[in-house]
Amino acid sequence: xxxxxxxxxxxxxxxxxxxxxxxxxxxxxxxxxxxxxxxxxxxxxxxxxxxxxxxxxxxxxxxxxxxxxxxxxxxxxxxxxxxxxxxxxxxxxxxxxxxxxxxxxxxxxxxxxxxxxxxxxxxxxxxxxxxxxxxxxxxxxxxxxxxxxxxxxxxxxxxxxxxxxxxxxxxxxxxxxxxxxxxxxxxxxxxxxxxxxxxxxxxxxxxxxxxxxxxxxxxxxxxxxxxxxxxxxxxxxxxxxxxxxxxxxxxxxxxxxxxxxxxxxxxxxxxxxxxxxxxxxxxxxxxxxxxxxxxxxxxxxxxxxxxxxxxxxxxxxxxxxxxxxxxxxxxxxxxxxxxxxxxxxxxxxxxxxxxxxxxxxxxxx
Numbered sequence: 001x002x003x004x005x006x007x008x009x010x011x012x013x014x015x016x017x018x019x020x021x022x023x024x025x026x027x028x029x030x031x032x033x034x035x036x037x038x039x040x041x042x043x044x045x046x047x048x049x050x051x052x053x054x055x056x057x058x059x060x061x062x063x064x065x066x067x068x069x070x071x072x073x074x075x076x077x078x079x080x081x082x083x084x085x086x087x088x089x090x091x092x093x094x095x096x097x098x099x100x101x102x103x104x105x106x107x108x109x110x111x112x113x114x115x116x117x118x119x120x121x122x123x124x125x126x127x128x129x130x131x132x133x134x135x136x137x138x139x140x141x142x143x144x145x146x147x148x149x150x151x152x153x154x155x156x157x158x159x160x161x162x163x164x165x166x167x168x169x170x171x172x173x174x175x176x177x178x179x180x181x182x183x184x185x186x187x188x189x190x191x192x193x194x195x196x197x198x199x200x201x202x203x204x205x206x207x208x209x210x211x212x213x214x215x216x217x218x219x220x221x222x223x224x225x226x227x228x229x230x231x232x233x234x235x236x237x238x239x240x241x242x243x244x245x246x247x248x249x250x251x252x253x254x255x256x257x258x259x260x261x262x263x264x265x266x267x268x269x270x271x272x273x274x275x276x277x278x279x280x281x282x283x284x285x286x287x288x289x290x291x292x293x294x295x296x297x298x299x300x301x302x303x304x305x306x307x308x309x310x311x312x313x314x315x316x317x318x319x320x321x322x323x324x325x326x327x328x329x330x331x332x333x334x335x336x337x338x339x340x341x342x343x344x345x346x347x348x349x350x351x352x353x354x355x356x357x358x359x360x361x362x363x364x365x
Contacts, residue, residue, distance in 0.1 A: 030084035039074040046075065046097040046148060049087040050131055053099040053146070056176075058168045060219065065164060067155070070094040075148075080127065087131065089123040092154055096165045098172060099146040101134045102180050107141035110183030110340025111331075114145045114169050114227075118193030118236075118298070118310075121152035121162070128298070128311035129192040129233075136312060140328060140337060143182055145173055147189075149198060158197055166191075166198035167209045167225040174223050183340040185347060188229035188254065192310065193268070193298065196235030200275055203230050203254055204239060204247050229336065229346060231327060232258045232275060234268045234297055234310070240278040241271060249278065251354055255286030255346045257330045259323045261295025268297055283359040285349040288330050295320035 037047045043066070046055050059065045071094050080086035098114070117129035130146040137144050149165035150156040166189060177184040191199030206226040214221045232238070235258070240246045256279065260272040269291055279287045295318060296302070298310025314321035331337055335344030 033079075033085045034077065034087055036075045036077055039072060041072065043071045044074055044095045046095065046099075048099055049077075049090075049126060049146070050099070050101065050134060053101055055097055055099050056172060058096045058098065058165055058172060065161075065168075067094055070154075078123065086127055088127040089117075089119060089125045090148060091123050091151065093124065093148055093150050094154065096150050096168075097148045098169050099148065100173075100176075100180060101138070101144045101146075102182075103138050103141050103143055105181065108143070108181055108340060109141040109186070109337050110143075110181065111141070111186040111336045112143040112145060112173055112177075112180075112182045112188075113137055113231075114147050114166070114173065114187070114189040116147045116149065116166055116189055116191035116195030116198045118191075118195045118234075119151070121158050121194050121197075123153065124148065124151060125192070125310075128309065128313070129195065132312050133190075136324065140331075142331075142337075143180065145169065147195075147198075158194070159201070162198050163201045163205065164209065166202050167206060168213075168220075170202065170206075170225045170227055171210075171213075171220045171223045175220055181340065186228055186336055186340070186344065188227040188231070190231030190233065191235065192233045194236050196232040197237060199227075199230050200232055200235060200238035200240075202227050203256065204249055207250060226252065227254050228344075229254050229331075229334070230256045232256060232272060233323070234260045234265060235271050235275065236268070237271050238275040240274045242274065246278065249282060249284065251358070252350055253279065253284050254350070255284075255334060256288070257327050258287070258289040259326070260291055261297065261320055262291045262293055264295050265297040265300070283353075285353050286330075286334055286346055290323060290326055292318070292320035292323070294318050 034049045037045045043061050048055050073094050075090050076092045077087050078089040080088050115130040117125045119125040134144045147169050149162050152158050173187050174184050189199045209225050258272045258276055260269045262269050276289045296308040298308055300308045334346040
């Protein structure tokens with residue numbers, strides 16, 4: 001009797017669920033899904049990947065930095081299959097740009113972070129390593145700029161073309177700082193993996209770039225591309241990698257925050273350490289590094305068959321998943337979360353460093 005009742009009950013539930021499913025209306029299509037702009041006879045006009053973004057191309061039409069044979073080609077978006085409307089990555093970037101997201105005046109610190117996503121120079125992972133940081137930094141009153149730089153995959157040189165895009169982005173943000181309520185002395189760049197290969201050179205090559213782009217025909221002539229701070233997140237090789245000729249470090253090199261996993265991401269940790277060691281050797285102020293014992297590089301295989309996530313994800317509930325709060329601690333410590341117009345501790349320390357005698361590299365002991 002009990003078995004018969006159970007069978008009847010299950011049959012009734014199944015029939016009820018089936019009836020409810022049959023009565024449900026079809027799901028509507030996702031709304032406001034970002035899509036690339038159309039290809040025309042004019043240089044490609046990039047579009048915003050997030051609501052409210054202000055998009056500016058880095059170079060004027062006809063700039064020698066642009067590939068005139070490909071500048072009209074449309075970008076290609078790789079959309080998330082599980083999160084409708086999420087742009088995971090972008091390729092085919094030939095008219096590089098910035099996408100600006102400002103904060104409300106009541107919480108504005110005047111600080112602006114340019115986000116340089118990674119992707120191995122094959123794709124630009126703007127989802128996890130750029131777009132996700134817009135609301136995160138908003139909560140701290142920090143303005144964000146998504147850099148859409150050119151890629152080796154599309155025929156560009158990471159050590160020249162891509163680095164030029166990063167430096168030009170800094171100049172462009174500084175040029176429009178007043179219109180966006182950004183403090184021109186609180187503009188920096190945070191790079192992830194391959195994106196850090198743009199951010200790290202920006203700390204030492206800005207003066208050379210400015211001199212090369214100081215002609216009367218350059219609308220940004222006289223505006224420095226020096227970043228006021230830099231973040232290197234699980235970085236690729238920097239100018240101080242062992243197989244490269246290290247450039248001279250300018251005396252006004254900016255403060256840096258460096259983070260990576262350790263033995264689980266050994267090569268990137270070595271690249272992180274090389275940058276840190278070069279700056280520490282001459283005592284550049286406010287260089288902070290965190291190497292986490294437990295962690296892998298984004299995209300590396302995990303034991304369960306999934307892949308290690310990057311960006312802001314909690315990395316399977318490990319301490320490495322909290323690195324962004326250590327970054328905020330560093331930011332606050334250096335004065336970047338104060339109101340606009342207030343001189344930062346970082347700027348004061350650079351001034352003091354410039355007035356002191358050059359530090360000699362520490363001797364081996």
